[in-house]
Amino acid sequence: MTSTDQLPTPAVSIQGMQKFYGSFHALKNIDLTVEKGEKLVICGPSGSGKSTMIRCINRLEEHDGGRITVLGTELNDDVGNIDGIRREVGMVFQHFNLFPHMTVLENCVLAPMLVRKIPRAQAEAAAMRYLEKVRIPEQARKYPGQLSGGQQQRVAIARSLCMEPEILLFDEPTSALDPEMIAEVLDVMVSLASDGMTMICVTHEMGFARRVADRVIFMDAGEIVEMADPETFFGDPKNERTKKFLSQILGH
Amino acid sequence: MSNLWRNQKVRNLFLQGLFVAAVLLIVIGGWMNAQQTMQSQRMISGFGFLHKSTGWDVNFSLLPASANDPYWWFFVIGIVNTLFLGVLGLMLATFIGGLVGLARTSSNAMLQLLGRTYVDFFRNIPLILQVFFWYAFVTRLPSVRNAIEIGPMTLSSRGVYIPALNVGGWYLFAAALALVAAVVLPLWTRTTRRIDKPREERRGMVLAALFGSLALVLALLWLGRLPETPLIDVPQLQGLNMRGGLRVSPEFSALLIAIGIYGGAYIGEIVRGGFKAVGRGQTEAAHSLGLSPWQTFSRISLPLALRAMLPILANQYIWLIKATTMGIAIGFTDFFMIVAVTINQSGQTIEAIAILMAGFLAINLTIAAIFNRINKAIALKGNQLRS
Ligand SMILES: Nc1ncnc2c1ncn2[C@@H]1O[C@H](COP(=O)(O)OP(=O)(O)OP(=O)(O)O)[C@@H](O)[C@H]1O
Numbered sequence: 001m002t003s004t005d006q007l008p009t010p011a012v013s014i015q016g017m018q019k020f021y022g023s024f025h026a027l028k029n030i031d032l033t034v035e036k037g038e039k040l041v042i043c044g045p046s047g048s049g050k051s052t053m054i055r056c057i058n059r060l061e062e063h064d065g066g067r068i069t070v071l072g073t074e075l076n077d078d079v080g081n082i083d084g085i086r087r088e089v090g091m092v093f094q095h096f097n098l099f100p101h102m103t104v105l106e107n108c109v110l111a112p113m114l115v116r117k118i119p120r121a122q123a124e125a126a127a128m129r130y131l132e133k134v135r136i137p138e139q140a141r142k143y144p145g146q147l148s149g150g151q152q153q154r155v156a157i158a159r160s161l162c163m164e165p166e167i168l169l170f171d172e173p174t175s176a177l178d179p180e181m182i183a184e185v186l187d188v189m190v191s192l193a194s195d196g197m198t199m200i201c202v203t204h205e206m207g208f209a210r211r212v213a214d215r216v217i218f219m220d221a222g223e224i225v226e227m228a229d230p231e232t233f234f235g236d237p238k239n240e241r242t243k244k245f246l247s248q249i250l251g252h
Numbered sequence: 253m254s255n256l257w258r259n260q261k262v263r264n265l266f267l268q269g270l271f272v273a274a275v276l277l278i279v280i281g282g283w284m285n286a287q288q289t290m291q292s293q294r295m296i297s298g299f300g301f302l303h304k305s306t307g308w309d310v311n312f313s314l315l316p317a318s319a320n321d322p323y324w325w326f327f328v329i330g331i332v333n334t335l336f337l338g339v340l341g342l343m344l345a346t347f348i349g350g351l352v353g354l355a356r357t358s359s360n361a362m363l364q365l366l367g368r369t370y371v372d373f374f375r376n377i378p379l380i381l382q383v384f385f386w387y388a389f390v391t392r393l394p395s396v397r398n399a400i401e402i403g404p405m406t407l408s409s410r411g412v413y414i415p416a417l418n419v420g421g422w423y424l425f426a427a428a429l430a431l432v433a434a435v436v437l438p439l440w441t442r443t444t445r446r447i448d449k450p451r452e453e454r455r456g457m458v459l460a461a462l463f464g465s466l467a468l469v470l471a472l473l474w475l476g477r478l479p480e481t482p483l484i485d486v487p488q489l490q491g492l493n494m495r496g497g498l499r500v501s502p503e504f505s506a507l508l509i510a511i512g513i514y515g516g517a518y519i520g521e522i523v524r525g526g527f528k529a530v531g532r533g534q535t536e537a538a539h540s541l542g543l544s545p546w547q548t549f550s551r552i553s554l555p556l557a558l559r560a561m562l563p564i565l566a567n568q569y570i571w572l573i574k575a576t577t578m579g580i581a582i583g584f585t586d587f588f589m590i591v592a593v594t595i596n597q598s599g600q601t602i603e604a605i606a607i608l609m610a611g612f613l614a615i616n617l618t619i620a621a622i623f624n625r626i627n628k629a630i631a632l633k634g635n636q637l638r639s
């Protein structure tokens with residue numbers, strides 16, 4: 001047996017990643033490994049590069065230096081690699097980004113049918129299963145504009161799940177929602193976590209982080225400043241900037 | 253009473269009634285006034301002149317025309333000419349506009365520059381100048397003897413000669429309608445919500461609609477073909493003249509090119525605006541689901557952009573139809589020109605202008621109605637949208 005057989009490939013491995021917007025250094029020398037099945041929560045002040053970092057993982061942004069490997073495939077200019085990775089990595093956005101001209105069901109079956117070439121009947125059956133999982137099967141024939149924000153976000157999660165991805169990225173999935181809708185979305189995310197999904201979540205829901213995260217990351221000014229398990233992270237943060245951020249966000 | 257007055261519905265009804273009464277008063281007053289004036293000047297009013305023969309001829313007509321024909325037939329010819337020029341002009345402008353708009357929204361810097369230059373150039377020169385320019389251009393093509401041949405087409409200063417079909421008038425008209433059906437029916441079958449079947453199960457119906465209509469076109473052409481002539485009549489030079497084929501007059505060509513190019517610049521901007529209105533979030537979501545660039549374009553960007561474009565496009569189409577009246581500047585016998593000559597020859601100013609206005613109203617209201625119907629059919633449902 002070789003050593004690669006003993007060490008499972010990590011879900012995501014980022015080494016020395018750099019990202020520039022013009023002359024602005026948005027991400028500085030990022031190193032991060034996420035194992036399969038791991039739940040990672042990323043927090044940090046606005047503009048610290050959280051979105052940029054997770055958007056690099058499925059190439060919505062292009063990194064300028066270092067290496068990103070997703071499920072053993074390196075992200076580079078190879079279109080085949082990018083397509084392959086996007087098939088295995090789902091993403092949930094702050095503003096849901098549903099397709100407003102399609103029903104909920106059509107939103108869910110579009111990618112499985114076009115990308116995975118699954119026949120419609122099968123894709124619809126799977127979509128209904130995932131809509132049940134996010135607890136809105138009765139909305140399948142409605143259009144996104146006819147749903148509340150919380151329902152739309154749950155549809156967006158179901159749409160991602162329909163591709164049966166290995167990894168799910170969340171970019172502030174609850175920050176565009178009213179307080180009473182946040183809980184319904186977080187509930188779905190918690191149940192996903194208990195199913196063993198690999199999750200990378202940018203969120204300021206610290207209750208969620210405490211409950212599900214294996215590790216919490218704090219970012220500031222394009223750097224990973226602190227990384228620890230939730231207990232250490234909240235109970236005994238090392239970095240001054242982390243302490244200040246936590247006192248601001250938990251203080252009131 | 254004061255209670256009644258405070259009722260919003262009653263109040264609206266009352267104000268509406270007042271408004272209609274005022275409009276009626278003005279219209280009736282104006283009409284009586286005109287009658288009186290005309291009587292005092294011994295002018296004959298009324299539409300009796302419609303049945304008199306015109307005594308003059310038209311230089312371009314899709315329908316048979318002679319100087320013995322009555323005025324009403326000339327008006328029909330004018331409307332058909334305007335519609336023919338308008339519809340072909342809109343199609344050309346839409347095609348050019350689509351290309352220009354896509355070039356402007358593409359990520360290729362060269363294409364962007366080309367698209368922008370096109371728009372800046374053609375949008376900022378008055379249409380009438382462009383009409384004159386293209387008229388000068390097409391009338392300065394070589395003479396018939398030295399005509400330029402492009403495939404079966406022949407370009408000369410006397411006009412463009414294209415192959416024609418030796419098919420009887422009504423059959424040709426019916427075949428043209430069937431051709432329109434061949435475009436509209438498959439599209440409708442594919443998109444309507446009336447048929448409760450997913451897209452891929454509709455493929456058979458869509459193909460049936462397409463090939464059924466096309467078969468009908470061929471059948472009509474075959475049935476209506478003129479005896480003892482080839483079905484397709486290719487223009488040929490014989491001596492000093494062209495024989496056979498269809499002559500497209502320089503006036504028509506110039507107007508078609510001008511409207512297509514000028515309209516294309518405006519429509520290009522509308523297309524660009526439509527694509528810019530599509531939220532970046534939607535295309536990012538499509539990419540993150542693994543859709544290819546083409547799938548993202550055809551399933552997400554294009555359908556959403558079309559919805560944003562259609563209302564403005566309807567405006568532009570109505571505007572371009574009105575622009576066909578430029579024909580009078582170079583002597584193309586469109587509806588407007590025929591009305592103008594009628595006024596000149598018959599003196600029936602008010603009647604002729606009433607017919608002109610009614611004609612354009614009918615055309616443009618039809619366009620507006622068609623677009624409203626399409627808009628309604630594809631409108632996004634619900635009001636909770638975020639981008
Ligand atoms: N397309 C862009 N062009 C230029 N600068 C950008 C672009 N996108 C992001 N930035 C900059 O990069 C930095 C990181 O942005 P990012 O969106 O990743 O922050 P964030 O941590 O997600 O913030 P927030 O909590 O507000 O979402 C910011 O300073 C931002 O201004």
Ligand SMILES: [Mg+2]
Nearest residue numbers: 050051052172
């Ligand atoms: Mg962000």
